[in-house]
Amino acid sequence: MWLLDQMLRRLIRKGRLIVIDHDGKEYAYGPGTDAPLRIRLTDKGASTHIARYPRVGAGEAYMDGRMVIEPPHDIRDLVLFVALNAEGDHERALGAKGPLRKLLDRVAATVDSFNDRRSARKNAEYTYNLTRRLYELFLDEDRQYTMAYYRDPAISLEQAQLDKKAHIAAKLHLDRATSSGKRVLDIGCGWGGLALYLHRHYDVDVLGVALAPDQIEFCRERAAELGVADRVKFELMDYRDVQGEFDRITSVGLLEHVGTPQYPAFFEHTHRLLKPDGVMFSHCCGRAGPPGTTDAWTRKYIFPGGYIPALSELVSESEKAGWQVTDVEAMRFHYAHTLEEWYNRTRLHRDEIVALYDERFYRMWEFYLAGAEQAFRYGGLVNWQLQYVKRRDAIPMIRDRMVEESARLRASDTAPAWHLDPALKQAAKQAAE
CATH class of the missing domain: 3.40.50.150 (Vaccinia Virus protein VP39)
Structure with missing residues (x-):
């Protein structure tokens, strides 16, 4: 959870987000006080999977049920909440982390777009x-x-x-x-x-x-x-x-x-x-x-x-x-x-x-x-x-x-x-x- 915790502390500057880790421990982010958005991680590796490449990791964690958004909110609420906080700098906040991963991602994207x-x-x-x-x-x-x-x-x-x-x-x-x-x-x-x-x-x-x-x-x-x-x-x-x-x-x-x-x-x-x-x-x-x-x-x-x-x-x-x-x-x-x-x-x-x-x-x-x-x-x-x-x-x-x-x-x-x-x-x- 440490890696995801550090990322969210830098990112969330608007509203309020509560993350409940697999062990039940709660982490709070943002200055807001009303109707916080609450998400729950269901296994130990989910937080690391999300933090290493948020765009991919968050999507896969949600698809696989490793990340659950608690009612009354849903995945759209979470995605728009994060996007609003990252407005103007989406790539830095949500893109691949580390120079090697970024390079590999660019190469893979170039190869994928060849389209013969x-x-x-x-x-x-x-x-x-x-x-x-x-x-x-x-x-x-x-x-x-x-x-x-x-x-x-x-x-x-x-x-x-x-x-x-x-x-x-x-x-x-x-x-x-x-x-x-x-x-x-x-x-x-x-x-x-x-x-x-x-x-x-x-x-x-x-x-x-x-x-x-x-x-x-x-x-x-x-x-x-x-x-x-x-x-x-x-x-x-x-x-x-x-x-x-x-x-x-x-x-x-x-x-x-x-x-x-x-x-x-x-x-x-x-x-x-x-x-x-x-x-x-x-x-x-x-x-x-x-x-x-x-x-x-x-x-x-x-x-x-x-x-x-x-x-x-x-x-x-x-x-x-x-x-x-x-x-x-x-x-x-x-x-x-x-x-x-x-x-x-x-x-x-x-x-x-x-x-x-x-x-x-x-x-x-x-x-x-x-x-x-x-x-x-x-x-x-x-x-x-x-x-x-x-x-x-x-x-x-x-x-x-x-x-x-x-x-x-x-x-x-x-x-x-x-x-x-x-x-x-x-x-x-x-x-x-």
Whole structure:
């Protein structure tokens, strides 16, 4: 306990934390007096495991039941509490300890992000081929597994995800009057929501590609059900194998999986695929500061091969391939609100998720969502949206049309209700009675 005790005495400067060691001894940290957050360690080695590499050790200790958060608090409360105390210096406070461990972690992160074709497919299947039901339980009705756009933090997740699609579409510079039949490539198409949205609003033909078989199967089912499978097509394909010419290219939540060693190939190949007067749009998680590494816990359990890029990496690599960056937007805090709602929906379905997998998986998912939220709320992560062109005259000279088109699209749609909302289920039950 000595090592963890020393770390917490340096770290905790706000609020109050009580740690109960395996032998029942209590340790108190922080100046607060009201409603302390209490955690209990269940075995002798848990404290050392946490202290040596807090990001990995705390996650594994929680997953394995070696660290228990006592009610009324939960793991999100603990993660946000620690993040608030470490605000502005997360790497020093929560990263690997010791020069050798830090070096090994950087080397491992670099190797993991190489993402050749075999690794990319394997990593995509690991991340996205989980049971369909799992994603249905915590995502919005359209299964958008990327940041929602919260114009107002009080709106529903469904509305925020619909607004996100309008915001993206506006940056593609499409026009219903002239876009019919134009070809759009959606790289990393997820569960097909954006591809179907673009076809519905602009009558474009869309090819969505991804590497997770179940995602592509689900996308095809959606297109067939809507009667648009001849216009919105989905292929189990590496983006490096796509051929032809496209008027627009989108990638949402894709660059985090490409890996920096593959950035030159990504930007060069997409440059070949886009028509001279076309537009490419990219939305990804990003670092507000300089390049870094992905923590070992996330690489091991959630996104193997994943890396969140700095803006400097996205811009410098795209410039080498001949792209011109015509618009950049830093999306701050939106993902924190999104992850908070995903966490709450996950908690609502604890029993079903445990039945689908097991208790350890459920705790892993809780820790992942809470940890990601703190990084976007208190840490150094944002979302980057970038617009790229090959020709300077491919888009209007001012941004007014983006704003106007986004507003027009928002006004044309009504967000669905989440069919698993407890309030809706209760109302349906009462109506049936």
